[in-house]
Every structure is written in C-alpha cells, then in structure tokens.
Amino acid sequence: MKLQKKCSMIMAFLSLLLHTLIDSASAGVACFPACAIACCECTGGPAAFAGPLGIAIDFTGCAGICAVACASLVWVPPACFANDTLISVAAPDGTLLEKSISEVNVGDEVLTLVNGRTSTTRVVRNDHSSGMFEFFEFDVRSGKSVSTLKVTPQHGMLVVDRRGDLRFSHPVDVSVGDVMQTADGSEWKVSRIGHFVGDEKFTLVTTEGSVLASGLLVSTLCEEEIKSGSKMDDVMPAWKLRHQYKLPKPPTEI
Numbered sequence: 491m492k493l494q495k496k497c498s499m500i501m502a503f504l505s506l507l508l509h510t511l512i513d514s515a516s517a518g519v520a521c522f523p524a525c526a527i528a529c530c531e532c533t534g535g536p537a538a539f540a541g542p543l544g545i546a547i548d549f550t551g552c553a554g555i556c557a558v559a560c561a562s563l564v565w566v567p568p569a570c571f572a573n574d575t576l577i578s579v580a581a582p583d584g585t586l587l588e589k590s591i592s593e594v595n596v597g598d599e600v601l602t603l604v605n606g607r608t609s610t611t612r613v614v615r616n617d618h619s620s621g622m623f624e625f626f627e628f629d630v631r632s633g634k635s636v637s638t639l640k641v642t643p644q645h646g647m648l649v650v651d652r653r654g655d656l657r658f659s660h661p662v663d664v665s666v667g668d669v670m671q672t673a674d675g676s677e678w679k680v681s682r683i684g685h686f687v688g689d690e691k692f693t694l695v696t697t698e699g700s701v702l703a704s705g706l707l708v709s710t711l712c713e714e715e716i717k718s719g720s721k722m723d724d725v726m727p728a729w730k731l732r733h734q735y736k737l738p739k740p741p742t743e744i
Contacts, residue, residue, distance in 0.1 A: 525556035542596065542614045544734065562732070569712035570691035572625055572640035576704045577601075577694070578673070580610050591692045591703075592618065601702045606675040611698035623691045626661040629682035630670050630706055636681070637672065637705045642691060646709035646716045648700070650677055656722040658709065663718045671707040678706075699729055 529539040529552035537547045540555045547555075575591040578601040586601070594600065599610040628639045628647075641647070647659045650669040659668070668680045694701060695710045702708075709716070716725060 522556060522560055525559055526552055529555055569645035569710060570619070570623070570642040570693050571645075571703055572688055573690040573692065575640065575692070578702055591616070591694060594692075594694065600696065601673065602696065602698050602700045603671055603673075603675060603702065603707045604698065606671070608673065608675075609698070611696040611701065613694065613696055615693055615695040617693040619691050619693070620689060621691075623688050625686050625688050625691075626664075627682075627684040627686060628661075628664065628670075628680055628706075629684075630672075630678045631681040632672070632676065632678040635678075637678070639670075639704055639706045639708060640686075640688075641703075641708065644712040644714075646711035646713065648707055648709055648722060656707075658711070658716040658718060658720050658722060658725065660713055660716075660718045673702050673705045673707075697730075697733075699726055699733070 529536055536552050536555055539552070540547050540559075543555075543559055545555055545558050571591055573590070573592060576588050577591050577594050579587045579589050579594060580599040580601065581587055594613055594616050596613055596616060598613045600613055602609055602611045624643055625640045626643060626645075628641075630637050630639065641661060643661050645661055647661055647664050648656050648670065649659050649664060650671060651657050656671070664680060664683065666680050666683060669677045670680065672678050694703075699711055700707060700709050709722075711725075711729065715729065
C-alpha cells in the first residue's frame with residue numbers, strides 16, 4: 491500500500507510538471523506516468539533507475555529524475571517482450587548462450603544484426619513487470635521453419651521493404667506477408683498474427699537499439715520514438731546521440 495501511495499503521489503506531481511516544465515509535444519505525454527511507475531518499481535530505487543540513463547541522482551526522487559528523463563528523451567514508455575523470448579548472449583570466452591530473457595542482465599553482450607551481419611550490443615536495461623499486458627504474437631516462417639516473436643503493442647518492429655531496407659513498423663501495422671530478418675540475415679515472412687494477454691513482460695534496451703529476439707531482428711525502441719514506415723538508417727543515428735547510456739559501475743569485490 492505504501493508503494494502504491496508513493497507511485498500515486500509521484501504521478502500526480504509529474505502531471506503538474508507536464509504543464510509547467512516540459513513541452514509535452516516533444517516529450518510525449520505518455521512518458522510521465524509510465525516513467526514514474528518504472529522508477530518506483532525499480533529494485534534498486536531511484537538511483538538504480540537513473541544510473542543507466544546518465545542522470546545525476548541529486549535530482550530528488552523519481553519525480554525529478556522523470557522530469558529530466560522525459561524532457562531530454564533519454565527515457566520513453568517501454569516496449570516489451572514476453573517472458574518466453576529467447577536472447578543469444580555472448581559469453582566472455584566468445585561462446586554463445588541462448589537464454590530466456592529473464593536471465594539476461596544489464597551489461598551482457600547480446601546478438602543483433604548490423605547491416606545484415608551478426609554483431610553484439612550491450613544491454614542497458616532489462617526490467618521485469620508483472621500484471622496483465624496485451625501482446626502481439628507473430629509467427630515468421632521460411633519453409634517448414636517457424637520462429638515466434640511476442641511483443642507489446644508499443645514495440646518498434648523492423649520489416650524489410652521491397653528494396654531491402656529495414657523500416658520501423660508499429661505492431662498493429664504489420665501484415666501477413668511482411669518480411670523480417672533472422673539471425674543469419676535471411677528474410678522470412680510473417681505467416682500469422684495473433685493476440686493474447688500475459689502476466690509478465692520484460693523491457694529490454696540495448697546500446698544498438700536492436701536485438702535478435704527468438705531469432706528475429708527487432709528494435710528495442712517504442713512507438714514514442716518511431717514513425718511507422720521510417721527507415722531504420724534514418725532514425726538510429728539521432729537516437730544514438732540522444733541515448734548515450736552509462737552503465738552503473740559493478741560492485742567492488744572485497
């Protein structure tokens with residue numbers, strides 16, 4: 491009850507900030523309440539929430555942190571994966587480990603595709619949330635092989651256009667027959683689109699802004715940061731300039 495009351499107070503305060511401190515047209519109205527809840531639920535408290543965003547913790551509590559985060563666009567409402575999503579993690583010795591998204595940690599090097607080639611990218615967030623969440627479920631097929639991706643409606647999908655360029659798409663705009671890239675850079679087609687409600691979700695963010703999730707290339711950006719149909723190559727340079735994440739320092743061994 492104390493946590494709920496604290497979150498309610500933060501959200502009310504952020505509503506005031508929305509009209510007095512921040513241009514809502516650029517920051518996105520949805521950012522403030524979502525940021526407050528995420529900060530409030532963060533296991534390590536406001537300091538742990540602010541650290542990966544590069545925000546100094548002398549901003550008082552979640553209210554101050556979220557005011558700065560939303561105004562500067564270093565935090566936006568999360569795009570999330572279902573709890574059975576598989577992520578390929580590169581171990582220090584170079585071996586690849588396929589892990590459930592629940593086992594992926596901040597600082598891990600995970601696989602993505604850059605210009606159609608396999609590369610690694612660092613995890614800067616992987617927040618777990620419980621509740622009741624809507625998901626899109628995409629079956630992507632090549633011959634008899636099928637991979638399934640489950641994401642929230644806010645997720646930035648990546649589809650390949652007729653020229654071979656990657657373009658962002660909101661899940662609701664993806665159609666059967668659209669093309670996605672897989673782990674080896676090949677192109678598979680969306681064969682089925684479903685919907686379901688799940689009780690867990692994971693907000694995974696990487697420095698590259700993308701990841702191979704259950705073998706499919708998908709962004710870690712959300713609808714606040716993308717325009718459906720925009721080319722990935724046109725969006726990502728500015729996104730990376732705005733999101734120069736700083737990872738928290740590892741604990742000192744005694």
